[in-house]
Amino acid sequence: MPIVYHEEDSNISILQDKIVGILGYGSLGRPVALNLQDSGVKLQVGVHNLDRQAVALADGLPPLPIEQVVKNTDILLMLLPDEVMPQVYIEKISPYLHKAHTLIFASGYNIAFGFIEPPPFVDVGLIAPRTFGDAVRERYLSGEGFYSCVAAGQDASGHLWDTILALAKAIGSLRAGAVEVTIEQETELDLFMQQAILPAVHHVLTTAANLLLARGYPPEAAMMDLYISGELNDYLSRAAIHGLLHALQSSSLTAQFGTLSRLERFNESKMARLMEVTLDEIRNETFARDWAREYTGGYPRLQKLVRQQEKLDLWELEKQTIELLRGEED
Numbered sequence: 411m412p413i414v415y416h417e418e419d420s421n422i423s424i425l426q427d428k429i430v431g432i433l434g435y436g437s438l439g440r441p442v443a444l445n446l447q448d449s450g451v452k453l454q455v456g457v458h459n460l461d462r463q464a465v466a467l468a469d470g471l472p473p474l475p476i477e478q479v480v481k482n483t484d485i486l487l488m489l490l491p492d493e494v495m496p497q498v499y500i501e502k503i504s505p506y507l508h509k510a511h512t513l514i515f516a517s518g519y520n521i522a523f524g525f526i527e528p529p530p531f532v533d534v535g536l537i538a539p540r541t542f543g544d545a546v547r548e549r550y551l552s553g554e555g556f557y558s559c560v561a562a563g564q565d566a567s568g569h570l571w572d573t574i575l576a577l578a579k580a581i582g583s584l585r586a587g588a589v590e591v592t593i594e595q596e597t598e599l600d601l602f603m604q605q606a607i608l609p610a611v612h613h614v615l616t617t618a619a620n621l622l623l624a625r626g627y628p629p630e631a632a633m634m635d636l637y638i639s640g641e642l643n644d645y646l647s648r649a650a651i652h653g654l655l656h657a658l659q660s661s662s663l664t665a666q667f668g669t670l671s672r673l674e675r676f677n678e679s680k681m682a683r684l685m686e687v688t689l690d691e692i693r694n695e696t697f698a699r700d701w702a703r704e705y706t707g708g709y710p711r712l713q714k715l716v717r718q719q720e721k722l723d724l725w726e727l728e729k730q731t732i733e734l735l736r737g738e739e740d
């Protein structure tokens with residue numbers, strides 16, 4: 411049975427004498443830094459790009475070169491893009507690591523696939539938020555918190571869990587809860603969501619939109635009904651709190667009959683097989699090798715795939731619908 415940690419499981423005061431280094435000030439780095447700053451944690455931020463340096467400075471966090479932050483701090487939060495991180499680690503982080511360092515990752519990717527192999531004398535842990543960076547900040551400020559996966563890689567000091575839980579509390583995750591997993595499990599689950607669930611959802615919604623448009627439904631009405639109204643989010647939010655079956659049973663009897671009587675129709679054995687193949691490719695490192703090649707080559711396939719998607723007529727209709735419904739501010 412996995413362990414779930416909450417605020418009472420953590421002692422934030424152990425961070426009092428420590429300086430935390432934030433390496434990377436992007437989608438997750440900035441929200442995490444702001445949350446830690448508001449929790450009273452002493453920080454230094456390593457930022458390489460001039461625009462982001464200005465943002466960090468405006469946030470009251472004077473940016474420093476990454477090497478400097480590694481030298482000055484005790485705990486390093488590794489908040490660089492996963493595909494970029496191994497090179498930055500070799501050039502700017504590993505030469506300056508010492509015995510008292512703790513490396514905390516927000517994704518197990520580089521450790522699980524062996525792209526980064528920290529020396530045995532440092533602690534290695536994981537706090538991987540299960541939401542977007544923006545929500546990490548918003549839910550800290552609202553007091554709601556956010557779920558995360560936490561894992562211990564190597565515990566050289568014997569105090570790794572104290573550090574992980576203190577940081578998870580200071581970031582705001584333990585107000586919701588953190589689930590203990592292994593670094594490999596976190597990595598595989600995260601990639602599985604990205605590679606099996608999101609493509610299926612994308613495919614279902616675009617297929618449905620194209621069908622409805624081909625059958626002459628007004629584009630704005632069709633796009634709104636499918637996902638722009640937020641009804642689907644509300645359904646999933648209810649499922650997240652009370653369960654998938656409860657969400658279904660909270661719907662009208664017409665909806666329940668319609669869903670359950672047609673469920674079997676979508677019970678494609680091919681889909682289960684595709685999910686299995688996708689998971690196998692993640693676990694046997696086929697995807698990690700593909701992605702490393704893609705990064706080294708300058709993302710040629712990713713760029714081509716994005717261009718193909720951008721050409722779909724649907725996005726113009728989606729844009730018009732959003733503008734029509736939400737007005738100019740979005």
Ligand SMILES: NC(=O)c1ccc[n+]([C@@H]2O[C@H](COP(=O)([O-])OP(=O)(O)OC[C@H]3O[C@@H](n4cnc5c(N)ncnc54)[C@H](OP(=O)(O)O)[C@@H]3O)[C@@H](O)[C@H]2O)c1
Nearest residue numbers: 434435436437438439458459489490491494516517542543
């Ligand atoms: N974003 C999320 O919602 C989220 C959620 C859970 C976990 N994570 C994990 O958090 C980590 C960070 O992801 P992210 O989404 O925050 O990445 P990101 O938005 O792309 O930002 C990464 C930061 O690293 C900097 N950077 C890029 N290349 C660099 C280089 N060569 N040298 C030094 N700095 C460099 C970026 O600067 P510039 O781009 O400005 O140059 C930026 O400040 C990843 O491990 C990811 O898996 C992210």
